[in-house]
Amino acid sequence: MVGNIIAITVQDFTYAYPNHSAVLQEINFEVRKSEMVGIIGPNGAGKSTLCKSLNGLIPHFYGGSIAGSVTVADMDTMKHSVAELSLKVGLVFQEPSNQFSGVSTKVDEEVAFGMSMMGYPREEMRPRIEEALHAVGLQGLEERSPYELSGGQQQRLAIATVLAVRPEIIVMDEPTAQLDPVGKTEVFQTMRDLNGKGYTIIVAEHEIEAMAAFADRILVLDHAEIVTQGETRKVLNEVKKLKQMGIDPPSVTELCEILRGELKIDEGKFPIELNEAISLFSRVLREHAK
Amino acid sequence: MKLIEAEDVWFSYNHEVMALKGVSLGIGKGETVALIGQNGGGKTTLAKHFNGLLKPTKGRVLVKGVETRTLPANKLAFTVGYVFQNPAHQIFSSKVRDEVSFGPHNAGLSSDEVERRTAEAIEKVGLKGYEDVHPYDLDYGKQKLLTVASIMSMNPEVYCLDEPTTGQDHKGRWMVADLIHRLNDSGATVVVITHDMRFVAEVAKRVVLIADGRILADMPTKEIFEKSEMLRSAQIKPPQITELAHSLTRYNVPASILTVTEMADALQSILRLHQR
Numbered sequence: 001m002v003g004n005i006i007a008i009t010v011q012d013f014t015y016a017y018p019n020h021s022a023v024l025q026e027i028n029f030e031v032r033k034s035e036m037v038g039i040i041g042p043n044g045a046g047k048s049t050l051c052k053s054l055n056g057l058i059p060h061f062y063g064g065s066i067a068g069s070v071t072v073a074d075m076d077t078m079k080h081s082v083a084e085l086s087l088k089v090g091l092v093f094q095e096p097s098n099q100f101s102g103v104s105t106k107v108d109e110e111v112a113f114g115m116s117m118m119g120y121p122r123e124e125m126r127p128r129i130e131e132a133l134h135a136v137g138l139q140g141l142e143e144r145s146p147y148e149l150s151g152g153q154q155q156r157l158a159i160a161t162v163l164a165v166r167p168e169i170i171v172m173d174e175p176t177a178q179l180d181p182v183g184k185t186e187v188f189q190t191m192r193d194l195n196g197k198g199y200t201i202i203v204a205e206h207e208i209e210a211m212a213a214f215a216d217r218i219l220v221l222d223h224a225e226i227v228t229q230g231e232t233r234k235v236l237n238e239v240k241k242l243k244q245m246g247i248d249p250p251s252v253t254e255l256c257e258i259l260r261g262e263l264k265i266d267e268g269k270f271p272i273e274l275n276e277a278i279s280l281f282s283r284v285l286r287e288h289a290k
Numbered sequence: 291m292k293l294i295e296a297e298d299v300w301f302s303y304n305h306e307v308m309a310l311k312g313v314s315l316g317i318g319k320g321e322t323v324a325l326i327g328q329n330g331g332g333k334t335t336l337a338k339h340f341n342g343l344l345k346p347t348k349g350r351v352l353v354k355g356v357e358t359r360t361l362p363a364n365k366l367a368f369t370v371g372y373v374f375q376n377p378a379h380q381i382f383s384s385k386v387r388d389e390v391s392f393g394p395h396n397a398g399l400s401s402d403e404v405e406r407r408t409a410e411a412i413e414k415v416g417l418k419g420y421e422d423v424h425p426y427d428l429d430y431g432k433q434k435l436l437t438v439a440s441i442m443s444m445n446p447e448v449y450c451l452d453e454p455t456t457g458q459d460h461k462g463r464w465m466v467a468d469l470i471h472r473l474n475d476s477g478a479t480v481v482v483i484t485h486d487m488r489f490v491a492e493v494a495k496r497v498v499l500i501a502d503g504r505i506l507a508d509m510p511t512k513e514i515f516e517k518s519e520m521l522r523s524a525q526i527k528p529p530q531i532t533e534l535a536h537s538l539t540r541y542n543v544p545a546s547i548l549t550v551t552e553m554a555d556a557l558q559s560i561l562r563l564h565q566r
């Protein structure tokens with residue numbers, strides 16, 4: 001599924017907000033088309049700043065000082081406007097109300113807003129609105145004001161506004177923070193399905209257990225730098241390192257680290273998902289009972 | 291007498307949406323109660339009734355025996371503090387220090403006392419050193435901690451924390467958990483709303499499950515996480531470690547396990563037992 005087409009290249013990228021010291025230092029990574037890449041890291045590590053650098057809000061909106069380059073969908077973010085970039089890259093903000101246009105009085109108008117800015121004809125918008133609202137479980141609330149929704153419903157709406165535009169690269173900044181547990185999994189599943197259709201997904205999250213089941217690769221940011229990047233299992237198996245940085249690994253992975261002596265399995269082979277843990281422990285307990 | 295009592299509370303924001311549909315519950319002094327349930331279920335709406343931000347459309351809410359409808363909200367703020375789900379709805383100062391000192395200052399406390407409480411609250415949530423920072427220049431996790439501090443400086447008897455763990459990393463979650471334990475130890479009552487079931491398992495002894503404006507269950511934490519189907523109907527999954535325990539009960543793993551440490555202990559003792 002994941003091909004060799006490069007969707008994002010970040011090269012020696014360093015960034016400081018105006019009058020502040022650098023909050024991203026020498027960042028280097030690549031994301032291929034159709035990949036889902038997770039960004040994890042403690043509070044203040046720079047996850048949101050990195051997300052905002054991928055759709056051009058940094059530098060165009062925030063200013064500040066920059067070194068290195070960010071290229072998304074073959075566009076250098078320094079040389080293309082936020083409007084141009086928005087055709088290819090959509091960002092779901094950490095704070096849902098930052099997503100809202102402020103002019104729509106209804107949920108469906110809000111979802112339409114992004115598309116109408118891009119000049120889509122009305123007929124084409126209707127089915128897309130329905131599809132996007134359905135994907136986030138907000139069907140039935142079309143007529144409601146965006147400001148008359150619960151916190152989790154607002155976050156779902158923020159996701160829908162980006163889904164409707166169908167940008168080929170979708171960057172999501174803690175998109176499931178306020179979602180109920182089943183909703184979290186459903187959003188990740190939706191993103192996974194989009195991967196299958198060629199969309200590229202970048203997602204910053206503290207929600208590691210959902211990430212473990214869906215992301216191809218993970219970047220770990222700490223104090224403005226990428227400290228580890230690699231395949232999801234490999235990164236999440238470094239339990240001690242993650243905990244030291246202030247990141248919770250999946251519970252089942254943490255459990256295996258504690259029981260390492262009894263289990264006789266090596267780091268790198270710890271389960272990261274519930275089902276894997278169930279089979280591992282069933283086997284161990286069955287053998288012991290004999 | 292319960293500290294907070296909701297009696298058949300119905301609430302509608304406007305005439306179409308009935309956000310609460312006959313909610314009754316009592317919360318006693320010193321309890322830590324988690325409100326959980328699906329998005330839009332009514333958790334925030336209910337919590338806002340506890341400090342009088344919202345008044346029931348039908349039914350009543352009593353705080354220390356007094357009906358909230360008869361009290362102005364600013365009076366209730368001394369008894370019940372509510373921390374908003376969205377920090378942007380709460381924060382209005384341009385410095386961390388001013389945000390935290392606003393409540394006690396406004397309450398007319400002496401400037402020494404205001405200063406003492408402000409410093410103490412900032413210290414307790416781990417924001418020492420950030421006093422002069424603009425709240426919106428803080429990362430999201432720290433903004434949430436700031437909103438907790440600005441309630442702590444009022445020293446209320448009841449804390450309603452609406453999703454305090456949202457956006458928190460491991461350290462932040464532990465800090466909030468520890469804060470709740472300490473508040474509890476000092477006699478305060480805590481109502482906490484969260485979608486983080488691991489956190490619920492760690493801090494709350496009692497859980498109230500809310501869906502579609504109604505209470506589906508109100509029971510000890512250990513019991514509620516065994517009711518997978520009921521939880522599922524409210525879009526909730528038990529903590530991952532509890533789900534693992536449920537799948538291993540035939541090997542004598544207790545289904546009531548809530549934390550990684552409990553699970554590690556249980557497995558270690560089973561494995562050792564068989565070795566002998």
Ligand SMILES: Nc1ncnc2c1ncn2[C@@H]1O[C@H](COP(=O)(O)OP(=O)(O)OP(=O)(O)O)[C@@H](O)[C@H]1O
Pocket residue numbers: 017020023041042043044045046047048049050094426427428429430431432457
């Ligand atoms: N507009 C801004 N001006 C100045 N500094 C900022 C601004 N926004 C963020 N920062 C600072 O940049 C650093 C990185 O913040 P960022 O929001 O990117 O972190 P994060 O990893 O997303 O954290 P969280 O997990 O809490 O969301 C922090 O030190 C933060 O205080």
Ligand SMILES: Nc1ncnc2c1ncn2[C@@H]1O[C@H](COP(=O)(O)OP(=O)(O)OP(=O)(O)O)[C@@H](O)[C@H]1O
Pocket residue numbers: 147148149150151152153178180303304307308309327328329330331332333334335336375
């Ligand atoms: N300001 C408002 N005006 C009208 N309806 C609202 C308003 N706020 C919330 N609602 C509706 O009231 C119901 C309960 O919302 P509430 O915010 O209490 O849910 P919640 O359980 O806190 O959800 P979440 O987990 O998403 O925060 C929902 O149907 C919601 O859409």
Ligand SMILES: [Mg+2]
Pocket residue numbers: 047048049094173429430
């Ligand atoms: Mg962030």
Ligand SMILES: [Mg+2]
Pocket residue numbers: 150151152333334335375452
């Ligand atoms: Mg809420």
